[in-house]
Amino acid sequence: MGRAPCCDKNGLKKGPWTPEEDQKLIDYIQTHGYGNWRTLPKNAGLQRCGKSCRLRWTNYLRPDIKRGRFSFEEEEAIIQLHSVLGNKWSAIAARLPGRTDNEIKNYWNTHIRKRLLRMGIDPVTHSPRLDLLDLSSILGCCSFYNQSQMNMSTRLLGGGGGVQPLVNPEILRLATSIMSSPQRENQNPDFLFHENQYQQPPLMQNTSVAEPVMNNNPNVIIDQFPFNGCFTDWQNNANAVLPYLTEDNYVPVPSNCYGGGSGEPSFRTPSSSSPTPLNSNNSTYINSSSTEDESYSSDILKFEIPDFLDVNEFM
DNA sequence: AAAGTCTTCAACCGCCGGCGA
DNA sequence: CTCGCCGGCGGTTGAAGACTT
Structure with missing residues (x-):
């Protein structure tokens, strides 16, 4: 002991x-x-x-402690910082004047974490939860027996005709192995960077079940992970915005992922990927949230790291 | 109104790293 | 280099209040 x-x-x-x-x-x-x-x-x-x-x-x-409810800006900052720093509560607190690590930790565990879970986001990785996503996506694709969706399901499950099993055991095996892979557990911020501009999401690597979300408008970046549909093909869709850090501190987690599953895509313009100060209205997101709660969640989960938060030392 | 359940958050615990002897 | 002390950190607990049945 x-x-x-x-x-x-x-x-x-x-x-x-x-x-x-x-x-x-x-x-x-x-x-x-x-x-x-x-x-x-x-x-x-x-x-x-x-x-x-x-x-x-x-x-x-301590006299400089700010008590009371967390403001919108503070909550936004916590989520942004947590996506970069992980459970480094003291480091997060150092960037939120008047807030203690304990307070932030409690707030995360009692409020933010639960909300992310409700929305199907893994609060540890800030990525869609594959354990929920894979089955819901696959089953969602297969749950209606109209022609197009059957085509989708047969593609998804690698089938060639005739009635296929709803879930390919190989897919489930792959998903399980990905979920338990050491890389997924890695919270070192270095893990977030990649020699390319966008990090290949390890969550989705080597999956063959992806269905691209096509983006035909060169001026619009699809900012959606299709929870209610099938997988986005992160690997093949060059315009897809991936939920990981880029070199300019923009963390392009698809706002719609966090937005409560309205099912509608949301978009942002390419210019919005530059760092934007907190409280700024410069962001040009177009969100499609349908409820107040969802709208709020969607807004606070736009992952742009403001300069003043100064997380570079953790990179 | 009472009992049961859930939520919140202040406080505790054990571990770890820095530092000086 | 090793050891012990100390401060700091993150995870966890449990009492109290809020809410539900």
């Missing part, structure tokens, strides 16, 4: 802080500053361990 918890020794107090304890800690730090957390509680007359004092101060008592 690990070492004993630091607060177990000497009968130090645990649990919620009282207003009196808070005041003692505030008074002491205002007078002496904080430095040696190990000796601080004793000097301040607190029956707490140094760790507990540090946590209480940094997460709650």
Whole structure:
């Protein structure tokens, strides 16, 4: 087993802080500053361990802490930063003035993460969840027996005629292996970069089941991962915007992926791929969300990393 | 109104890395 | 180089409040 918890020794107090304890800690730090957390509680007359004092101060008592609900801009920044930094809460917090890592972590776990899951987005990879996607997509394609969709399903499943099984076991095997591949687990931001402008999404590599979303308009980049339809062929469609970092810090996760599955494609112009400051209205997304919640989700998940967030050091 | 369930978030825990001896 | 201390980090817990039945 690990070492004993630091607060177990000497009968130090645990649990919620009282207003009196808070005041003692505030008074002491205002007078002496904080430095040696190990000796601080004793000097301040607190029956707490140094760790507990540090946590209480940094997460709650610090004067520069901004309390209250997260703003739209803050939430947007958290999602953007998380897509780059992963669960580096302290690094994310460092870029959100007045917010603590604990607060951001809690907010992510209780709000953002759940919303992403509801929308079929893996909150870890910020990619569509293949475990949901593959079956729903495949079954969705096969669930109506009109001619075009049967053609689609036979192509999807590699069949040549006659009634094919709904799900090719090989596809499921492939999906399982992709889901469990080490590369998929890799959260190192380096993993997001590629020598080409757009990273090949490892999620979709080597799949033969993809159905291209055709984009005939050279001025419009398809910004959609077709949850409700079949797979986009990321490999073959040169105009498809892939959900990974580019070299100019734009993270082109398809807004429609996060947008709640309206089924309609959404578009952005190529010019919008340049970095745009937070709060800017320069983005030229056209979203097709149908509900307030979906619209909100769609908006906040446009992955453009503003310059001021300064994530380059993590690249 | 009461009981059960769900959600939130402050606080704790153990691990890790930096640093000085 | 090794060891121990300390601060910091991310994951997890559990009490309390909110919500539902």
